[in-house]
Amino acid sequence: MSQDSRTAAAGKPLVLAVSRLMPLYMGPLAERYEVLDRLHETDPAAFAAAAPRVRAVAASGESKLPAALVAQLSALEIVSVMGVGYDGVDVPACKAKGAVVTHTPDVLNDDVADLALGLMLAAARQLPAADRHVRSGDWAAKGPMPLARKMSGARCGIVGMGRIGKAIATRAAAFGMPIAYTARSAKGDLPYRYFPSAEALAAESDFLVVITPGGAGTKHLIDAKVLRALGKKGILVNVARGSVVDEAALIAALEQGVIGGAGLDVFANEPHVPERLRALPHVVLAPHIGSATTSTRQAMADLALANLAAHFAGQPLKTPVPECR
Numbered sequence: 001m002s003q004d005s006r007t008a009a010a011g012k013p014l015v016l017a018v019s020r021l022m023p024l025y026m027g028p029l030a031e032r033y034e035v036l037d038r039l040h041e042t043d044p045a046a047f048a049a050a051a052p053r054v055r056a057v058a059a060s061g062e063s064k065l066p067a068a069l070v071a072q073l074s075a076l077e078i079v080s081v082m083g084v085g086y087d088g089v090d091v092p093a094c095k096a097k098g099a100v101v102t103h104t105p106d107v108l109n110d111d112v113a114d115l116a117l118g119l120m121l122a123a124a125r126q127l128p129a130a131d132r133h134v135r136s137g138d139w140a141a142k143g144p145m146p147l148a149r150k151m152s153g154a155r156c157g158i159v160g161m162g163r164i165g166k167a168i169a170t171r172a173a174a175f176g177m178p179i180a181y182t183a184r185s186a187k188g189d190l191p192y193r194y195f196p197s198a199e200a201l202a203a204e205s206d207f208l209v210v211i212t213p214g215g216a217g218t219k220h221l222i223d224a225k226v227l228r229a230l231g232k233k234g235i236l237v238n239v240a241r242g243s244v245v246d247e248a249a250l251i252a253a254l255e256q257g258v259i260g261g262a263g264l265d266v267f268a269n270e271p272h273v274p275e276r277l278r279a280l281p282h283v284v285l286a287p288h289i290g291s292a293t294t295s296t297r298q299a300m301a302d303l304a305l306a307n308l309a310a311h312f313a314g315q316p317l318k319t320p321v322p323e324c325r
């Protein structure tokens with residue numbers, strides 16, 4: 001940093017952007033704070049010198065903030081995640097330092113639920129293959145496509161009945177789909193059937209939609225047994241986190257016809273998607289775009305910035321994560 005920019009930033013709290021942030025978040029952040037943009041990755045020595053002055057971390061839903069990095073941030077007060085999922089943040093390590101973690105729930109429910117329904121329809125009706133069929137000239141040369149499967153009226157199982165799960169249920173109900181779900185606990189206020197496990201739910205579902213948080217508590221919740229229970233006509237949709245599905249088991253199940261198809265927005269090792277998965281014709285793939293519309297990303301950035309502003313103004317936080325409430 002030049003002497004000029006150091007002077008200009010004097011008096012502003014020092015913020016570490018822990019991963020590449022969208023301009024919608026990074027732009028206003030850099031105007032309001034002194035920002036170290038991924039300095040821990042690009043210049044560890046300079047970062048080590050600045051780290052004791054870092055008061056805030058700005059992150060996205062996919063960012064990693066492990067305990068080892070938190071340990072370097074002795075003055076850390078707040079971590080503001082632009083995203084509802086914060087499985088990459090070591091929340092106990094932050095709390096042990098007296099720092100709070102905030103995220104951006106609710107403002108992205110519509111987009112993620114819309115995408116889940118889009119992936120269900122795309123996988124059931126084979127929309128990417130249909131598009132290729134027309135573009136390639138196969139329609140004229142070879143005739144119609146094989147028949148697809150009907151979505152309206154089919155059974156929809158939802159794994160995770162939180163904010164986004166409920167938005168998916170409302171939309172699926174509009175397709176005349178009977179709704180069932182699993183979660184850590186049954187929701188007495190909802191009219192949907194509860195199953196105590198993903199396997200039991202899968203056995204009674206035509207579409208299984210996964211929308212839990214990531215992290216240790218849900219790792220490989222969807223495993224080979226769940227996929228077997230879903231069955232050879234069943235379609236798996238994952239808009240949660242790649243870690244929730246055992247990806248090797250999913251690839252094997254798709255290759256062997258154990259399940260009928262899949263629609264996936266998230267993967268185990270993003271942005272790398274295994275070649276075997278990319279080669280499967282009955283899988284619809286999206287590059288983690290659940291909340292990726294202009295208006296929703298703006299609302300997420302606004303909320304992430306509002307949490308930082310509230311903290312530094314000594315006001316109540318807008319949306320702390322449950323562990324920090």
Ligand code: NAP
Binds near residue numbers: 164185213
């Ligand atoms: P939420 O309101 O906290 O809901 C999470 C749901 O998952 C709750 O119903 C919870 O059960 C359930 N759950 C948690 N652990 C479970 C377990 N071990 N087994 C079964 N169910 C479990 O969260 P949300 O706002 O709906 O967001 C959910 C997740 O979606 C986020 O954490 C994020 O990972 C993902 N997401 C993805 C995208 C994308 O771009 N694809 C975008 C936004 C969010 P209880 O209700 O019983 O506690």
